[in-house]
Amino acid sequence: xxxxxxxxxxxxxxxxxxxxxxxxxxxxxxxxxxxxxxxxxxxxxxxxxxxxxxxxxxxxxxxxxxxxxxxxxxxxxxxxxxxxxxxxxxxxxxxxxxxxxxxxxxxxxxxxxx
Amino acid sequence: xxxxxxxxxxxxxxxxxxxxxxxxxxxxxxxxxxxxxxxxxxxxxxxxxxxxxxxxxxxxxxxxxxxxxxxxxxxxxxxxxxxxxxxxxxxxxxxxxxxxxxxxxxxxxxxxxxxx
Numbered sequence: 001x002x003x004x005x006x007x008x009x010x011x012x013x014x015x016x017x018x019x020x021x022x023x024x025x026x027x028x029x030x031x032x033x034x035x036x037x038x039x040x041x042x043x044x045x046x047x048x049x050x051x052x053x054x055x056x057x058x059x060x061x062x063x064x065x066x067x068x069x070x071x072x073x074x075x076x077x078x079x080x081x082x083x084x085x086x087x088x089x090x091x092x093x094x095x096x097x098x099x100x101x102x103x104x105x106x107x108x109x110x111x112x113x114x
Numbered sequence: 115x116x117x118x119x120x121x122x123x124x125x126x127x128x129x130x131x132x133x134x135x136x137x138x139x140x141x142x143x144x145x146x147x148x149x150x151x152x153x154x155x156x157x158x159x160x161x162x163x164x165x166x167x168x169x170x171x172x173x174x175x176x177x178x179x180x181x182x183x184x185x186x187x188x189x190x191x192x193x194x195x196x197x198x199x200x201x202x203x204x205x206x207x208x209x210x211x212x213x214x215x216x217x218x219x220x221x222x223x224x225x226x227x228x229x230x
Contacts (some may be wrong), residue, residue: 032217034217034218036219036221043221043222043224044157044205044207044219044221045221046219046220049217049218051216051217090157092157096217100145100162100164100170101159101170101172101173102159102219104149104156104157104158104159105156106155107155
């Protein structure tokens with residue numbers, strides 16, 4: 001069965017510092033991996049995805065994520081956090097060899113302090 | 115339209131009533147998903163449509179929940195005999211199949227359902 005774990009309910013970081021939001025997954029086949037962000041009073045927005053190819057994926061707003069097959073991880077990173085990055089971040093996985101269901105993690109709330 | 119739209123934005127109903135939620139996907143998007151997001155929780159997959167067929171209904175929580183889609187257009191999620199535990203935000207997303215945007219889901223603003 002597919003599953004996604006976001007081990008941190010909340011991440012606090014100072015503006016200008018690097019940030020990492022963690023995600024690990026479990027699928028039986030090859031994964032499609034995604035990060036989405038939910039800003040207050042706004043809908044979910046796509047940030048980036050890994051389908052195949054380079055393990056380091058670059059996305060919107062300066063975010064990037066690294067696919068690590070051996071550790072089954074897909075951590076979201078940004079070199080320098082902004083206050084405006086404060087939001088709820090969701091990691092998601094789909095097993096592209098076994099159906100269409102996309103499983104979302106429980107979400108990690110990121111607080112960036114000025 | 116430019117994005118995914120959902121209606122109504124808010125729905126308050128009494129326990130035992132039926133409700134119908136509507137989703138208008140991005141034009142040309144073959145794939146359509148419904149999710150449920152309870153307060154403070156992540157997204158719970160409900161159903162996936164490819165065109166007007168639903169090859170994955172595995173997330174529908176009970177037979178009170180059903181969904182249909184007309185062609186590659188509007189979808190409706192119906193909840194019969196609503197219960198208080200059905201209170202949540204119901205999100206719809208659409209995506210294209212094939213090309214660089216494949217599997218990228220574009221979400222609507224959601225319908226907030228409150229069952230009294």
